[in-house]
Amino acid sequence: MPMELGMKPRFLLVEDDPPTRVYLREIAATLPAIVDVASNCAQAARMARKRRYDLWLFDANLPDGSGAGLYQQLLADPEIGANAPVAIAHTAEIDMGYLDKLCACGFKEVVRKPVTPAGWLGALRRGLGRQANSLEELEEWDDDHAIRALGDFANVDKLRTLFVSELPDMQQKARAAVSAGDDTALRDVLHRLKASCALVGARRLLESVRTLSADRTCPAAYAALDDAFEVTLSTFRTTGSA
Structure with missing residues (x-):
C-alpha cells in the first residue's frame, strides 16, 4: 500500500560501508522518514519481501552483487515487482557511461559520492515527488x-x-x-x-x-x-x- 497522508515515508537503504550507511540513514531520517538498512543484496531482498517501501536506496556495488542486479531481481519477483517503489542508486563511480547504465536499469536517479546532505535530501524528495521547501534546501552545485x-x-x-x-x-x-x-x-x-x-x-x-x-x-x-x-x-x- 502507498504511504498514507500524514505518515512518514519508509525507505530501504542498502549500503555495505558502515560509516556511509549511518551517514546516509541519519540524513534521510531528517526528512523526516523511517529508514531500514541492509548491508548486502541477500539481506535487502529479504527485507523487501517482508515490507512495502516508499523508496529503495541501493549502493551500486555490494559484497554479494550489485545494486542494479538487486533492483532487477526484485522487479522480476511477481510479489514485489508490480508495486515496486522508485529506486535511487548511489555510487562513487565517476564514469558517465556507467552512470547512464544505472539509469537505463530503471533507477530514477544516481547520486554520486561523496554525498552532501542537501544533495541526498534533494534526491529523496524528487524520488517521493516532492519539491524543496525553500531555496536554502537546494544543493548549491549540480x-x-x-x-x-x-x-x-x-x-x-x-x-x-x-x-x-x-x-x-x-x-x-x-x-x-x-x-x-x-x-x-x-x-x-x-x-x-x-x-x-x-x-x-x-x-x-x-x-x-x-x-x-x-x-x-x-x-x-x-x-x-x-x-x-x-x-x-x-x-x-x-x-x-x-
Whole structure:
C-alpha cells in the first residue's frame, strides 16, 4: 500500500560501508522518514519481501552483487515487482557511461559520492515527488547537470572556476542596480547570470535568479539572491573536490 497522508515515508537503504550507511540513514531520517538498512543484496531482498517501501536506496556495488542486479531481481519477483517503489542508486563511480547504465536499469536517479546532505535530501524528495521547501534546501552545485552540458570534468572545472571568479563583480553590479533603482541594469545582470548558472550547475543561485526575474521589485527575492551569491562563493568546488 502507498504511504498514507500524514505518515512518514519508509525507505530501504542498502549500503555495505558502515560509516556511509549511518551517514546516509541519519540524513534521510531528517526528512523526516523511517529508514531500514541492509548491508548486502541477500539481506535487502529479504527485507523487501517482508515490507512495502516508499523508496529503495541501493549502493551500486555490494559484497554479494550489485545494486542494479538487486533492483532487477526484485522487479522480476511477481510479489514485489508490480508495486515496486522508485529506486535511487548511489555510487562513487565517476564514469558517465556507467552512470547512464544505472539509469537505463530503471533507477530514477544516481547520486554520486561523496554525498552532501542537501544533495541526498534533494534526491529523496524528487524520488517521493516532492519539491524543496525553500531555496536554502537546494544543493548549491549540480555536478551531473554540468557534466552533461559541458562533456567532461576538465571543462566543468575550467568554466566553473571562471564563473566563480566573476561572481563578486556580478554581485556588486546587482547591488548597485537595486540601490539605484536601475531596472535595466538589474535585468542585464540577471540575464547574464541565468545563462552561466545553468551551464556550470550553480543550482541555488540559478533558482534565486529565476525568482527575482519574475518580480524584480521584490525585496525578499533580492535578499535571497544576495544570500545565494555568498553561499555559492563559499561552497565553490570543482567536480573533483568537496
